[in-house]
């Protein structure tokens with residue numbers, strides 16, 4: 001219904017599924033029927049996605065966004081024709097001069113896992129309203145996105161500090177934390193979407209959740225070593 005509903009994940013999923021190009025048609029900017037102006041959100045998402053595409057070796061021209069009213073049928077056919085021609089010139093995804101098909105699939109899978117993280121880190125910018133087309137190109141820079149994706153933060157529970165209070169496990173939105181009463185908690189890194197909720201939820205007196213960047217996350221403590229023996233029960 002609204003171009004603002006087109007999530008970054010939808011675009012990356014389309015490319016993962018082998019689409020050669022993605023076109024988003026939105027209402028004219030500043031002519032939104034509601035107070036939400038979701039087309040600005042869609043524009044920011046596209047500008048961000050194009051830089052991500054560049055980062056993983058995909059031609060950003062495979063993604064297009066255009067704004068028009070429902071009465072502009074001729075304009076619609078023109079922009080869709082132009083985009084179709086452009087995509088044909090670029091050739092099939094992963095088979096032209098861009099990245100190899102298998103490498104592309106694995107890079108898209110990696111970056112799709114990071115979508116929640118990217119949206120959290122860039123949430124302020126994604127909510128901006130760009131009034132000038134001149135601002136589009138440099139709104140998200142390639143350096144900024146390279147840095148964002150090379151300095152991804154991971155979360156890790158320090159087994160020496162965890163007191164098995166279970167707060168983080170209850171708050172994790174994707175059930176990525178394993179643990180129970182009297183059991184040191186561990187994060188399943190494959191499930192973790194790096195939202196940082198556990199980091200904020202762990203009581204400061206425990207401070208058991210750590211952030212790690214630029215180095216591998218330590219392996220989880222073996223299951224047989226996770227039981228916490230409380231002093232009063234010794």
Ligand code: SF4
Pocket residue numbers: 155171172173174175176177187191192193194195196197198199
């Ligand atoms: S950062 Fe923490 S709360 Fe967020 S998904 Fe990962 S484990 Fe769960």
Ligand code: SF4
Pocket residue numbers: 157161162163164165166167168169179185201202203206207208209
């Ligand atoms: S909130 Fe902190 S202390 Fe409590 S279970 Fe999670 S990591 Fe352990």
